[in-house]
Amino acid sequence: MNDAVVRTLVISPNWIGDAVMAQPLLQRLKLRAPGRPIDVLAPPSVAPVWRAMAEVDQVLETPFRHGALQLKQRWQYARLLRQRGYGDAYVLPNTLKYALIPWLAGIARRVGYKGEARHGLINVMHRDDTPPRPMVAFYAALAADPRAPLQAAPRPRLQASAGAMLAAADQAALAPGQVLVVFAPGAEFGGAKRWPAAHFGALAQALVAAHPAIRIAMLGSPKDQAAGAEVLDAAGAARASLINLAGATSLDEAIALLARADAVVANDSGLLHIASALNRPVVALYGPTDPDHAPPLADVAATVSLRLACAPCRQRECPLGHHDCMQQMTSERVWSALRPMLLRQA
Incomplete structure (x- = not known):
């Protein structure tokens, strides 16, 4: 799919609880750019959590095995992502292998924490040098400039339909x-x-x-x-x-x-x-x-x-x-x- 509209990609953590606590990041991104669609790349086991978020346009399920580098498969998947027209990507896991995907996909703005020394792969780098902070604030901070002071984050919000x-x-x-x-x-x-x-x-x-x-x-x-x-x-x-x-x-x-x-x-x-x-x-x-x-x-x-x-x-x-x-x-x-x-x- 090659949309004329610029899209945002969020790469999900691997744990259900972490995905829930990342939801306020999407609230902030949607508030900043209401018309920009947000896609989430998530493991199949976590994908239902993102589908319960009003801010998500589409959930893309990762085809990768847990813990495996699978460099060839990541390169092939990045080629597919390149066609979707992403202007920025938010890489929530701290691992090197997930930061490779938006870099290989040619996404210009790649936001995340330093993690596994990901210089270059992440080009809007936040540093977690502060004392441990609640997970909601940790993820929500990625919506701001890395030099901005920490702000109180909204709470996570999920929804379910009456029929479900x-x-x-x-x-x-x-x-x-x-x-x-x-x-x-x-x-x-x-x-x-x-x-x-x-x-x-x-x-x-x-x-x-x-x-x-x-x-x-x-x-x-x-x-x-x-x-x-x-x-x-x-x-x-x-x-x-x-x-x-x-x-x-x-x-x-x-x-x-x-x-x-x-x-x-x-x-x-x-x-x-x-x-x-x-x-x-x-x-x-x-x-x-x-x-x-x-x-x-x-x-x-x-x-x-x-x-x-x-x-x-x-x-x-x-x-x-x-x-x-x-x-x-x-x-x-x-x-x-x-x-x-x-x-x-x-």
Whole structure:
């Protein structure tokens, strides 16, 4: 396609949560140039998140294998991008291989962070020499001049159609008007970020005791099916109110179901940040990661973190072997954060 209109290309991060937190960058780009179409080049696993953003004109799915250089394939793909008439590109991953694509495509203005010493490949270079900052501000800063002072960023915004929400509700066997709480018991990063299944099960029991007609849906990737099954086993008599949809929904369907949810309880994961960007009430559970680095930004949000001396360790598995940052986070504590949200919704 060879459009007369100059277009903008955004190259997506590889993680769902990071893609959500990059959305305010698009808000700023669209505010600056309302008539300029924005395309996003994204891995297939992340593409549904970008399709839920109003500012995106078209999502292009990357054909590359994760972690592979595939220089010939990147050169061939860059030739296709050259025909689309991009005036600028924003390279959100910090790797060299993603910065190669807009350079090979001949895109004149290539914006990003220094990353893997990408001098030349990135010609509008931002430096992350400042102390660690929240991810939303980190990405949104790319819309400004590299020398500009940091500004407060808008919060991420996603959307789902009414039709998609109805279809997702049917998939969850949700009755019209029935209260829906979504659990996200998995975490792609590793086991250390997962709140124990026994605690999720105890929370389900508290929910059903307070709201007997409630529906609790568990969402996640196929890797999270086992975590969902463990929660079912731990829920005891409340099990009949739960449905394990981890691995049974596409990400598009999960986004639609989250948009219908009355509240969401999630580990620090992509689903947490999707729910927050859909402006659903969320309870965010943080153990080995920093709750100040990527907090939920919904109107109604609660962050639960014990802030132990050993946290945030940012490790995939507990290096001390006790996992206290999640084990000692009781279901009562999470229920005390969740209960007012449901009362407010009612």
